[in-house]
Amino acid sequence: MKYNIIIILFAITFAELNVGDPAPTFFVRDINEKHFFLSDTLKLGKITVLSFFTTWCVPCRVEIPDLDTLSQYYQDVNFYLVNVSGLAQISSKIKEDPEIVKKMITTLGVNLLVLMDKYGKVAEKYGVTLLPRLIVIDKKGKVHYIHDGYIPNDKITLKNVLSKLANNKK
Secondary structure, eight states, X not given: OHHHHHHHHHHHHTOOOOTTSBOXXXXXXXXXXXXXXXXHHHTTTOOEEEEEEOTTOHHHHHHHHHHHHHHHHOTTSEEEEEEEOSEEETTEEEOOOHHHHHHHXXXXXXXXXXXXXXXXXXXXXXXXXXXXXXXXXXXXXXXXXXXXXXXXXXXXHHHHHHHHHHXXXX
């Protein structure tokens, strides 16, 4: 019996996030130390975009301004940048310094809310292994779209995903 429990716990710990799954909720602080509960955001019934990033991720620096531009066009969509600390790069785990994150966001000139995943627990829930990782959550709180990495055409794909969801009246 106890082996079954261990196997179930192991499976839950390493369960992969898939399109159609309920979006895992979480609590973190934003870049200004204010509390953020994803569950509160999901209760609003709006489309939500999460982009997981680090300051050392070059493709993230390209994606973030594109997301900021899209956020101005899709004003009914909640866009959040989730800064991940504790991800392994080569053989060590890198901790993100909030001051460096603030400086990067200021340099990029974006106005998106930055959430600080300082222990990497949110990244774990969302299966982040490659950056940036983009998650789109529909109005019902279900994962609708997942994408890893970034190339310039990704902006067009995301725009199509958001337009389709925004026009879906269900």
